[in-house]
Amino acid sequence: MCGIFAVSNHPEASRLTYLGLYALQHRGEESAGIISFDGKKTNYQKKMGQVGEAFGEESLGSLKGNYALGHVRYSTTGSSSLMNIQPFFVRHKKGHISIAHNGNLTNTFDLHDKMEDEGSIFQTSADSEIITHLIAKSSAKDIKGKVQWALSRLQGAYSLAIMIDGMIVGARDPFGFRPLCLGKLNKSYVLASETCALDLIHAKYVRDIEPGEILFIKDGKLESVRLEKKRKTAFCIFEHIYFSRPDSNIFEKNVYLIRKRLGHQLAKEYKPNCDFAMPIPDSGSYAALGYADAANISYETGMIRNHYVGRTFIQPSQFIRDFRVRVKLNPVKDLLAGKKVLIIEDSIVRGTTSRARIKTLREAGAKEVHMGVSCPPIKFPCFYGIDFPTQEELIASKKEVDEIKDFMGLDSLHYLSLKGMLKAMHLPSDKFCAACFNGKYPVDVPKFFDKNMLEGARKCRK
């Protein structure tokens, strides 16, 4: 789970990138990096933490230049450490190369192993360093050819923004797993994981980068090449269900409206006798609004979110009871007391957080608690960039719906059907990857895949 952003040809490139990353913060809270190029020098700042913590006016001021690349991340491939923060950058004879990557390659191990045999040295275990090595090793004549050759060797999911001196490159794997869009701000082109980042800087949305497309942006001109012929896409459906921001358009459709439609579908399948519907703030809110509309039931916000709870909250260590739940969300007792409550959730991963909240609602006096989920049970891990826990930890991979209901202490529980979910989408169902629900993986996955695979592999050799 990562967010990427790039700006070509704007005097405030790094400040725009900072704002762009702010809008994409939900795609990765662990670390942030910005790299800029000023025609001669490449400047970079990488920090652990969220964008607002990582960058101040001073560090932005040092990121001079009209070209910039930014990245926010959760670790997917490569463990978390300062060194692994993206974008990856190298000064090379052939140019200064920086890469920001969203997704997960599935042939990382093979590429890595082969290149080390040939005498290469790797600084990190990140996919983006491998791509840099491939570009440096390519025997193609010009830099565009080198990029094309390098990407042709990759397998898996990747949406990329690359900066080579003053050229910005946007690329998306042939399946198009992850989103990537092109925007325009006056005469400058911008790349972003989601359209909400374009909105923030008042850039105009131009179009999505196409699956399998490599787009070179230089001197205000666009040049597009294709990695291979068009094939059937595998858009990640979970971007719409949960991951993207509701104010973004993803795969060319607004997320908020899709989520309301998921709520409408859910209302067709499930109508327990309740006093009102409520979300667990904030992710389930849009499906809940859609549900309440379609089911003609009141919508309430029975739990109040404390907006001050940030990364800084420290659970005082000597307390056994987990106060974090109540610190974040407090039930409105006078609203809940004696009521039959229907919670609308977007998805359930481990089930532990929801369980705690249901308990809180009951303690606040709710008479019955029911739950509708706006997607089917998540049973399979993702190898293309969503950082689900291991299959072991996915509650729906081990328990039937009824068991989950009991585990969570619900009076009733309904998951939206696969068919219902796909019906709510704006495109035919075969355009999407729904592997986490149905186990049908569009690209072969390595047998022993693990996010610390490379480091793990090395340990085994010792």
Next chain:
Amino acid sequence: MCGIFAVSNHPEASRLTYLGLYALQHRGEESAGIISFDGKKTNYQKKMGQVGEAFGEESLGSLKGNYALGHVRYSTTGSSSLMNIQPFFVRHKKGHISIAHNGNLTNTFDLHDKMEDEGSIFQTSADSEIITHLIAKSSAKDIKGKVQWALSRLQGAYSLAIMIDGMIVGARDPFGFRPLCLGKLNKSYVLASETCALDLIHAKYVRDIEPGEILFIKDGKLESVRLEKKRKTAFCIFEHIYFSRPDSNIFEKNVYLIRKRLGHQLAKEYKPNCDFAMPIPDSGSYAALGYADAANISYETGMIRNHYVGRTFIQPSQFIRDFRVRVKLNPVKDLLAGKKVLIIEDSIVRGTTSRARIKTLREAGAKEVHMGVSCPPIKFPCFYGIDFPTQEELIASKKEVDEIKDFMGLDSLHYLSLKGMLKAMHLPSDKFCAACFNGKYPVDVPKFFDKNMLEGARKCRK
């Protein structure tokens, strides 16, 4: 605007106080302080910033003892600086005295002046230091008598938590401007500005401290004295309109439900022809829900709040355009485009923030923008603890409703009537102070009142 919290007789007193302040953070984001007493030593930690930033496990660990007092604040009397952070504390022969104060005294200047003449030295310009001096100077025989004598000399608004060695004292001025409630956690008593702080630590609400009551808590026993005979109260109505948390009960009634009733009243007075009603997140949400219910119109969240925007966001200084607006709230274009939109707001102070948001909605494609406000125009400053700007800056003190409508770029604007507002309340209208709406001040205000008055006064003498 401040929040206070105190714990008597609990081994985790300071950690509970930390949690209590977390829940009260909305009452003061500028600084936080906790003081604890362990039977011999008094320990304190005061920091600028929010509770989560101010306290870590280490500082909480140093706050040993079974008695603790905490405070979050916006400066009301006394300018902002490390020294002025409450609680105010002093080691004195008569005991270790700590005071946390919410409200505003109106005779601060007179008291201060008189005591300096007598040779007293003041460290701060805070009301709470004056109270400490009064306690130290009292010739009453015992400490309870000293506290009673000291409070009898105060005028204005005060809800107080005082810790004198192992005794906790809760007190509220005879008008009861600000809330203060008593809770119980097993055998420990707790004082809090709002009930949401009791919820967080799983304490049971016992009752409100009464207007004019001084409650001494010692060795698990309660002893109550009265400052004067009961008189008509002047509860601050703005606590319900805007200031308190929706999940709190204030003046013995839930805020969320009151706000919904304000929305119901508004629907009786104002029904423009719109496609849907929406709040500006998050304060107007509850009135908006109430409105939508009563007016039978759809409720949408047309602007999405970015939860990552905290104190750390730095508006990159070289940008002229104010990105902060969009960083915080992004409109959902596909929802708004071509629509007639009704915004429900809880209140308008300066009007500048709302104006910027209305502009954003129009840029996102809204065809018409209307606004209903769930209280009357705010025309008068508050001298009892709400930190409104000067009267000059209150938009409704200078402009008629129609002019405000034009200033904000609205198609129509309606403020809830004073009568409508009072009707939504749970108590007779003469129990409330509504001075900010109607100019009727229950307690005389000093002529040249200013929050930096004391420092200002000194400057004048030079």
Next chain:
Amino acid sequence: MCGIFAVSNHPEASRLTYLGLYALQHRGEESAGIISFDGKKTNYQKKMGQVGEAFGEESLGSLKGNYALGHVRYSTTGSSSLMNIQPFFVRHKKGHISIAHNGNLTNTFDLHDKMEDEGSIFQTSADSEIITHLIAKSSAKDIKGKVQWALSRLQGAYSLAIMIDGMIVGARDPFGFRPLCLGKLNKSYVLASETCALDLIHAKYVRDIEPGEILFIKDGKLESVRLEKKRKTAFCIFEHIYFSRPDSNIFEKNVYLIRKRLGHQLAKEYKPNCDFAMPIPDSGSYAALGYADAANISYETGMIRNHYVGRTFIQPSQFIRDFRVRVKLNPVKDLLAGKKVLIIEDSIVRGTTSRARIKTLREAGAKEVHMGVSCPPIKFPCFYGIDFPTQEELIASKKEVDEIKDFMGLDSLHYLSLKGMLKAMHLPSDKFCAACFNGKYPVDVPKFFDKNMLEGARKCRK
């Protein structure tokens, strides 16, 4: 042990004070504070740590004004904490009063107790706060009278710099225990504990503040009053032996030259058969140079000081052996091997540090190790501002010279005689306090004196 500095009427008052404190750093490494007055506002910065750590360009920039007062300290009265850092400051009707104090009052407890009974509140346990209260309480007509009245109530050792609005006051107790001098920089007057601080800022030395003198500096004019008639002085002889900087003139005589003379005296009393004399860097260097000259023996620096060892050195905690000794000073083996070595030390307090160094010299190959000390055995605690350990910890209060020799592992040991020491001074012996050597205390000392006395006293009451 403290250092004080003040500047009157200079546009760079606080920066000069910063430099002055830098020169006086050896008088107190624990904390530093600077207060400035700009005609209207008083600005202050107090920090734990050394001057260079405590102040940056930003904090100096905030200390605006033509008047400034600075202080470096070791705690003498009052435990160490941020609150106790001097100068002590208070905004009062009668003016902004700041006080920097070097020395130790002996009637602190009585004054404190009495004033609390009268309703005063103390923020700190520092002597300087008491003086402030006395000034505030004085019924004298003008501010000069108030200062004089306040100082007349003090007993013990004090060199003071006081700032009251734009007036700077220098004062020294009637015995003149601690030094304080007046300098002039163009049209500005300066006060400093030692002349080395005048040198640094290129100020001209004018004269010492006289014992019992109060000097008021205002509008470029000096006005001097006396607390009482002149009496016999009690200059602290330890300032010359060890405490002051060698490049300072103290009590009107250069310290470096006095120390050489102490070395000369020592050579008259003690001449073991050695290959060379050497100091333990750096304090003994000047006596050693004097000794080598007078005894006609080679001077060598057999231990090399590592200048990088600052406050930041962390003894890695898992090591048992104390590396700190060798980190600071490394013996030159090829110089020492097989040699008879004579160490010249300025003084011995606990004896533990010297002992470790002697061991190091032997390990480095020294055949014999002898030691001459340029003062007599320190047997008595100081109540006037030198922070010796308790009498228990003073090695010479418990052991005879011969036992000390054995404890330290020496072949021979000689302390300069009391007579020899006094002979090396530039003034008659009855002008000095030598109480730490001979137990003759010029001012009565409280029975249960303790540097945490005030806090201790409070604890007893509980």
Next chain:
Amino acid sequence: MCGIFAVSNHPEASRLTYLGLYALQHRGEESAGIISFDGKKTNYQKKMGQVGEAFGEESLGSLKGNYALGHVRYSTTGSSSLMNIQPFFVRHKKGHISIAHNGNLTNTFDLHDKMEDEGSIFQTSADSEIITHLIAKSSAKDIKGKVQWALSRLQGAYSLAIMIDGMIVGARDPFGFRPLCLGKLNKSYVLASETCALDLIHAKYVRDIEPGEILFIKDGKLESVRLEKKRKTAFCIFEHIYFSRPDSNIFEKNVYLIRKRLGHQLAKEYKPNCDFAMPIPDSGSYAALGYADAANISYETGMIRNHYVGRTFIQPSQFIRDFRVRVKLNPVKDLLAGKKVLIIEDSIVRGTTSRARIKTLREAGAKEVHMGVSCPPIKFPCFYGIDFPTQEELIASKKEVDEIKDFMGLDSLHYLSLKGMLKAMHLPSDKFCAACFNGKYPVDVPKFFDKNMLEGARKCRK
């Protein structure tokens, strides 16, 4: 200018390395790094600043393992930045490789260029990364062969400590420009730039690594190979003159004693009629002691060093006058007034610092100021690791001795003759590199050598 340290087979390897670097701090104050290997994982900590600032107990605690490598540095090749801090480290299939380097390669540019052409990617512009790439690319069968092949390709000056998993390697170029010695601490072997680092940790000096030797240390065994047949050495004479610590033995001789002999030689050549000789603390002290002995003149310390002046001193920016000179060193006026003073200096590079100090002495009252320098004029830059300024800035490359005397404001000035300097050494003169004095460079130097050469070269290509 760098210092290196390594420990093999000790449970406190990183803590010993921390102490070793502390002792070597004078060889590089800009940054420090320690890398440890615990059998499986490599841990590293690199920081800007001095060792004491860079490492705390926490960072040392994280450096687990029985093998460690440390480095302190001034930048020589490669500009200063966090990324360039040594040791350089890479995880590779063939092992975890870390390298600490003291010296300067002269064929860096050629090696770098060639390897980039072959597709290699460089993270830094440091010599040590190049060596790592050479090891990784070597086709030799075992790791020892790879190291030998890699080093055989290097030209210039290098003393190296390399860690490959649990093997520590020490190596010195065939000319032996820079020192490197082997020590033993119980069963553990240690490598250090200077013997003072062995002293600190109580390790026994075993022998110097020989010029042209590669020493492999593994499992408590030593294995030595030679890069080429022995040739005439080129020991850097400046290590003895100025750079090394006086308590170290360098090239098998104590530095303190050599410096005293330089003073003896100087006394043979130069005896102006002066009242006393004095050093500028601290580097000239030992030559001054030697001079005073041989010339039978008094030795005084006429300037007192302020030990508190560290990296933290901030020259307050609004002052024009440079106070830094006086902050560091204050003259003892009463000693200097009216005297004829002879300064003994170890060397003069730019001449600007000495000039300022001479001025200070005159202001303090010195009647005449003479200077003897314990080495000849430095006229030529160093390409082997001493970070002199450009030839332009070397005062002796542009001015005759007489002009230098005038520039510095001296009454007389004498440089020790080349012959005199060499005579003071313990080895025949043809064993030393004295290129900075006589321009005879033992190894060819690249034409456009520059410490930022690699980055510069890249800029040219653009």
